[in-house]
Amino acid sequence: MGLMTPIATEAIASPNIALIKYWGNRDHELRLPANDSLSMTLGGLETRVRMALDPALDADRMVADSRPITGEPLERVSRFLQIVRQLSGRREYASIETWSNFPQGVGIASSAAAFAALAVAADAAYGLGLDRKSLSRLARRGSGSAARSVFGGFVRLRSGQEDAAAFAEPILGAGHWGLVDLIAIVSTSPKEVGSSKGHRLAETSPLQKARVEDTPRRFDLCMHALLARDFQRLATIVQQDSDLMHAVMMTSTPPLHYWEPATLAIMKTVLAWQAQGLQVAYTVDAGPNVHCLCPAAHAEEIQARLQAIPGVQTILCCHPGQEARLLIRPGAG
């Protein structure tokens, strides 16, 4: 029999914005989050992952948006695929290509979309046949927040004491509430300290223990606001949760400051708009860009106002999105 051309598998996933954020791990190797989190999957932003298993390869290979990936980012993907190889009992290395329609590594959860899509693609390529819960656990090993991007709509990530208990689950469908996330981009420079390193610093902040212990309260308030589609309550708790996480970051040793001057300028402007009665809320991940949430009916006006703030380069507009899914099955070529 001649050498067969490896058949590609393709999957797609969206990033997500955490309304109640995860920061810090109880186990870094397993990426067991220190606290429960709650997110909205971001429709409109997508990462596609195509992978082919190739018996001729002596290592995994990866190209992201036409750029070859090497060093630690490739090793991270390889460590992830090693888990899949162990689970499947197969040994082939993979050739991977990814495409994203949004900037990478700047605090828009690019690793969440990438590892959710990679988990779905690798599951199919290596023939694991995992159910959604197990796919979420697998994605978590690549990036904690990726566990949430396996699902669409509004999603909870259970922190769990052990690997089997730390997985995400959908709590409300994408159609529950037409919220819009306007991401005000103030910088597309790659961040200096990635979240994997940041999670390790969390425990050095004297505020982290209090933040983690208070999570059930914030989670309940957020859940009730979502269920009731109560924007004002949502805004209050989402902003407090974001500020708490950044307070932990800023008081770690060494300290982490992800905000740029424009980040704070946008946050203060959003607060001023709220005081005028506008329905809008800010939340900031591990980067300087500001996610501005609002009901769909106000999105056009808020977008125009955001665009006028000095330092805002561009605005990405997202709505509740769909789960990670396969586009091309292995053998379908």
Ligand code: PMV
């Ligand atoms: O999944 P990671 O390791 O990139 O961590 C995500 C951390 C935050 O985006 C800051 C918060 C969150 O819950 O998404």
